[in-house]
Amino acid sequence: MITPDYCLTMARYNAWQNRQLREIFETLDRTTLEEQRGAFFGSILGTANHLLWGDRIWMSRFGVGEAPGVGLGASTGLTGSGGAWAVERFRTDGRLLLWAEQLRSVDLVGNITWYSGAAERWVSKPRSVLIAHMFNHQTHHRGQIHAMLTAAGVTAPLTDLFLMPEGSPWL
Incomplete structure (x- = not known):
């Protein structure tokens, strides 16, 4: 379904996107970041936090790093x-990039089984599907952040994958 090259491309895309968000967030005041905007995870920061939480929970399931110390309900904080x-996004993106750089095809096979608090049951799915889900989850929630930034009158980052700069991990 996916390849190590796909994973590396998506990890680089993720780092590039998050670098742009970090630069934008530096220019925003706390009110703009925390204002409730009607998104599923409320605010720009709440959604960014949930996305960071999601990356960490998935990476822990893939055997890379610790799971966040809070559950889904507290992910926005x-x-x-x-x-x-x-700071935490930079660290997580670095960990994700290192993981993707070391992946081999054999690392993408087999199932992962875990207890899903969201589904309230044990789940077992193919590793490749879950990795694709992690990258899709990133893109989905960054799209929400993009919309909230635009609504706040902020120029949102460039997001087109085909325009991603080449040659660096963009951290």
Whole structure:
């Protein structure tokens, strides 16, 4: 279904997108980041925190790093500010890039089984499907952040995959 090259491309895309968000967040005041905007996870920061939480929970299921210390319900409060989010996002993107750079085809096969708090049951799915889901989840929630930034009058980042710069991990 997916290849190590796909995973590396998507990890680089994720890092590039998050670097742009970190740069934008540095220019925004706390009110703009935390204002409730009617999105599923409320605010720009709440959605960014949920996305960081999601990446960490999936990476822990893939055997890379610790799971967040909070559950889904508290994911929007994972960090307390744009600055704290930027630091944690940078660290997580680095970990994700290192993981993707080391993947081999054999690492993409087999099932992962875990207890899903969201589904309230044990789930077992192919590793490749779950990795694709992680990258799709990133894109989905960054799209929500993009819409909230635009609604707030902020120029949102460039998001087209085919326009991604080449040659660096964009951290």
